[in-house]
Amino acid sequence: MNLLDIEDLWVRFPTRQGVFDAVRGVSFSLGRERLGIVGESGSGKSMTGRAILRLIRKPGIVEANHINLEGRDLLKLSEREMREVRGKQISMVMQDPKFSLNPVVTVGEQLIEAYLQHNSGSKARARKMAIEMLENVSIRDSERVMRTYPHEVSGGMGQRIMIAMMLIPNPKILIADEPTSALDVSVQRQVLNIMDGLVKERGMGLIFISHDLNLVSEFCDRVLIMYAGRIVEVCEADKLHQAQHPYTQGLLNSLPRLDEKCNHLSVLTRDPSWSEAPSVRG
Amino acid sequence: MIALDIKGLNVWFGYAHDRVDAVKGACLEVKQGESFGLVGESGSGKSTILRAITGLAPHWSGSVRIEGEALSGAKRDRRFFRTVQMVFQDPYASLHPRHTVDQVLSETLHLHGLDNIDKRVTELLADVGLGQRFRFRYPHQLSGGQRQRVAIARALAGEPDILLLDEPTSALDVSVQAEVLNLLTDLRARRGLTYLMVSHDLPVIAHMCDQLAVMRNGEIVEVMSSDTLRTGTPRHEYSQELLRASVALQ
8 A cells, every 4th residue: 555645735825916826736646665756946846745744834725635644634634633643654854954953952852852752761762762863874973963962063964863863753754855955965975875775774655855856866766747836747767867748858958967068058948838737647 | 368366375264273274275277268166065165265355254365366466455446346256156145135136236337436327237137138127126026047147247247357156056946057057158258257166066067167176175186177077087086086976966
């Protein structure tokens, strides 16, 4: 059975100029696999990720036929039940660790809190688990890192701490929203390899949201390409370069390449029909 | 002619035990009309070199010559700003939120002591591929790419010879990045500009620059041509490491 089934998801924001549809009727399912969602800013990829966890704030509206997590419709749960789902069943890693860690609490205390939030047990045991998780994300001097404050660690280290924290309750699904965009190229791969390894090892489902096509094609099994709130194409990650949709091709062609020299990069010409075509099922 | 000549540049922040040496003994030479790239991880000092040239990093030593003239201290005169201009990374932060495009450009032209401001604003907008309908808009009414075009127009207002580009496209989508990079290529060809461009993205630097320097921990570890980068034959171990990290992602 699929871990997650989403049918006809809409995210709407009422504005003074009328209702703005950020996500327009998206349907897809997620198994124990790594699913990438790519698109430009404003394509609705992050909103899709947030809508799954019901993190869209009012006045935003989330509508769907269903968002089933192993057969249970998340939209029908109360806010209290939803809090049980967040973290424990589905976790989320956000873009910048600077904004997602509490700046005035040590890393260790935050990790211990994350554990105690979902598990009963002594503080000593929580501490042991926290240290173990830090070692799982390749942090060597975990005892020292436990005592540091978020501003004392680098971006790459911060993001690894976030991943550790999200994995402590052992969720079934991890949603990673641009987890490495704030990091250097050399650190990016390291963080992604760690995340990839943990996801595989635990048989989790991963939703990897990114604007970076190459990164997604390397770290995912399947890719959804979003444009103007809809899925325009679904393809196998390793066949991304044979993508059929002109939007996907346009995005790929607009990247400068090291192996080809050219004077001008090709520019994407947008066709209004792309946003009119019905959403592809993913 | 050498447009930009930097020898033994040191830049530091703070005093005594708080002192951080951001750039250590950097040397580079950019010929007129050439495009030179600086790559490295964040914190390697690449942006600091640009900031030292424009006087935004006041503590520096060594020699910086712009078209043969030596700079000193942090003060820069009006003539300097007619020669050298900078484009910043974040188009969301570098434009005044309550000034229209017209105000931004007219004020800059006025400060450069130019006349015919109305005509010049029209020309500048046309140069960066923005129509007249953008002239009276505020930054929040523009997309990221359009804002960066305004920032480029502002830099071009004083008709400079040298543009310092600090990650000009890293905040933009790839499709918009292509448009802005093409614009920069065209402007360089049309106006004979010299570029010193900072980026952490090797393919972008290889596309835009003839020469590049790889920086680490404030030092330039290697200067090479972009063809060396393309053929994958840099000499220094660290350059190869950087190259491997970005080739694997292609």
